[in-house]
Amino acid sequence: MRYSFANAVKFNANGNVMAGGRLAYRFNESKLTASVQTGYHAIFNVHEFATPSLGLGYDFHLNDEDKKDKEIPWLFVRISGGYRF
16 A cells, blocks of 8 residues: 655655555465555656655564574665556
8 A cells, every 4th residue: 555645745746755555475485574665756758657665674474484584674675667658
């Protein structure tokens, strides 16, 4: 789920600040991954976009065998881009 602060925080007409959270389950590894992220959604030439974001997540192991691995939080930097129709 992602929330856009388009009406609350507006730096210019070509983008806005966004924040969101994600919950994912990996069946093959029996892991539940929770993460939060924040970033900026920039729009270029009406249809092209780039979204750099920074996030923090954590893996929860659901099997006793998997608990042998280290359970540490992780930080990620993501850059996505594309074309909007």
